[in-house]
Amino acid sequence: MSAALKLGNSTSVVVHFGEAMPKGVNGDRCVLVSDQHETLTVMDFLVSSGIHHAVNKNHINFDQELKVAEHMVASPDDFFKDPATIIIGGGLSEGIKGYERVIAQSQEKSRRLSEMKDYLATIPKSKVITDSLTVISDELITNAFYNAPVDGKKQRKFCDIDRNINIGLQEHERPRFIVKHNDSWVMVGVLDPFGSLNPHDLLSHILKGLKNGVNSVMNLESSGGAHIGSLMVLDLSVGLYVAVDQDKRTLVCATLPLGKSHRVIAQHPKSIHVLFREQKNR
Amino acid sequence: MGALKVKNEMRGQSAYIEFQGGIDEDAVFSNVAVVGANEVVLDMEGVTGVNSCGIREWIKWLKTLPSGVKLNYVNCPKLVVDQMNMVAGFFPQGSKIESFYTPYYCEGCGNETMVPFFNGKEFSGSKVSAPENVKCSSCGEPAEMDVIEAKYFKFLDNQGK
Numbered sequence: 001m002s003a004a005l006k007l008g009n010s011t012s013v014v015v016h017f018g019e020a021m022p023k024g025v026n027g028d029r030c031v032l033v034s035d036q037h038e039t040l041t042v043m044d045f046l047v048s049s050g051i052h053h054a055v056n057k058n059h060i061n062f063d064q065e066l067k068v069a070e071h072m073v074a075s076p077d078d079f080f081k082d083p084a085t086i087i088i089g090g091g092l093s094e095g096i097k098g099y100e101r102v103i104a105q106s107q108e109k110s111r112r113l114s115e116m117k118d119y120l121a122t123i124p125k126s127k128v129i130t131d132s133l134t135v136i137s138d139e140l141i142t143n144a145f146y147n148a149p150v151d152g153k154k155q156r157k158f159c160d161i162d163r164n165i166n167i168g169l170q171e172h173e174r175p176r177f178i179v180k181h182n183d184s185w186v187m188v189g190v191l192d193p194f195g196s197l198n199p200h201d202l203l204s205h206i207l208k209g210l211k212n213g214v215n216s217v218m219n220l221e222s223s224g225g226a227h228i229g230s231l232m233v234l235d236l237s238v239g240l241y242v243a244v245d246q247d248k249r250t251l252v253c254a255t256l257p258l259g260k261s262h263r264v265i266a267q268h269p270k271s272i273h274v275l276f277r278e279q280k281n282r
Numbered sequence: 283m284g285a286l287k288v289k290n291e292m293r294g295q296s297a298y299i300e301f302q303g304g305i306d307e308d309a310v311f312s313n314v315a316v317v318g319a320n321e322v323v324l325d326m327e328g329v330t331g332v333n334s335c336g337i338r339e340w341i342k343w344l345k346t347l348p349s350g351v352k353l354n355y356v357n358c359p360k361l362v363v364d365q366m367n368m369v370a371g372f373f374p375q376g377s378k379i380e381s382f383y384t385p386y387y388c389e390g391c392g393n394e395t396m397v398p399f400f401n402g403k404e405f406s407g408s409k410v411s412a413p414e415n416v417k418c419s420s421c422g423e424p425a426e427m428d429v430i431e432a433k434y435f436k437f438l439d440n441q442g443k
Contacts, residue, residue, distance in 0.1 A: 110285075110304075113331075124392070125391075125392035127392070127393065127394050128385075128387070128392070128394050128428075131331070131360070131361050134331055135331065135332070135333060135361075138306070138331070138333045139333060139334060142307075142333070142334075142335070162307070163307035163335045164307040164308050164335075213370065214368055214369050214370075215369060215370045215371065218338065218369070219338070220338060220341065220342065225334065225335065226334040226335050226337060226338040227334075228334045228337065228369070229333070229334040232333075232334055232368075235368070259392050261387040261389075261426075261428045262360075262385055262387065262394075262428045262429060263387070263428050263429060263430055266429075266430055266433070267430065
């Protein structure tokens with residue numbers, strides 16, 4: 001049986017693993033609740049069903065993760081505006097610290113990653129997750145410069161360019177790098193003003209890599225990116241949050257817990273959340 | 283991550299190469315000389331990060347090395363071992379590893395202590411004899427090995443016999 005989950009003015013449908021999607025319900029309003037630990041199994045179900053949210057019963061913050069899904073469905077604009085409050089604050093901004101940086105050119109990335117590492121060093125019990133957060137942030141920033149920018153015809157401008165060529169963006173095109181935390185979680189994210197990411201394509205790409213191995217999706221020969229960044233981000237994080245306001249903005253965030261060992265993090269089931277607001281008149 | 287610095291020198295028939303910094307899109311390997319070497323020792327101690335583009339550049343570079351040259355990895359930090367396990371070709375089949383680091387975790391203070399594992403001591407081939415009594419480098423309390431063994435030591439199966 002599917003259950004309804006209500007928060008504010010919105011109702012989402014909870015689908016338990018192995019159940020069929022309820023008829024007449026869109027996947028973007030569904031939350032898959034499972035006890036499956038295999039990311040591949042969960043991702044396969046998400047891609048084939050069209051469900052946008054997956055939360056595991058054994059997640060450290062199970063209730064909060066359900067609320068995240070609800071918030072993303074009910075208040076997408078709030079999510080874009082302040083993702084940390086929703087993702088790690090459970091809707092409350094108290095106790096959340098951190099910073100945001102607008103990045104003008106891709107060669108700034110190194111400096112911003114060093115800055116983040118220095119900042120993380122001030123947070124107790126963050127040493128275990130610093131390397132992972134650095135890789136995640138690296139991939140998200142790279143994506144915002146080389147994959148996100150599109151021209152007036154929605155063609156990607158820089159996706160085939162080698163990543164060691166510096167890209168400078170106009171003020172209105174620049175991504176925002178977000179580093180936030182409370183006593184239990186660290187969230188990093190990147191917001192870009194293009195909205196060019198197709199989350200379904202992203203999940204399908206990740207699924208292919210999970211099914212057939214990282215090398216099966218890796219771009220070894222041609223120019224452009226290596227095409228394995230998204231797999232690395234998912235592999236290293238405990239929660240992945242992808243929000244796309246088509247043609248307007250894309251926000252991708254990832255979370256890791258503080259004070260947990262590598263072993264706990266590696267075995268922890270992943271939450272995956274997608275918000276996709278399509279342009280109807282495209 | 284900081285630009286990758288590469289220092290290489292010939293030690294007999296071995297090219298000994300030390301890396302310092304991040305293996306990323308800016309990493310340049312084309313000027314690393316291994317001519318005449320029958321072994322390439324890759325000292326990874328100073329590697330501070332590896333991103334997706336760096337993984338690709340690394341694999342592409344290894345493919346350019348003369349066939350028959352033996353690869354020997356030393357002082358590999360966890361972030362390198364993770365890539366060895368994740369991406370085929372980062373630690374090619376038949377390579378050797380002399381030493382790598384394994385994290386130990388202190389439940390008391392949350393600190394991570396990196397413990398070096400040496401060939402012939404903490405591991406031999408793909409058999410691992412992990413030290414049990416490790417003290418936290420911060421508080422001195424006992425620390426526990428903090429990896430999923432089947433996953434973290436998997437790359438050892440790739441070694442040359």
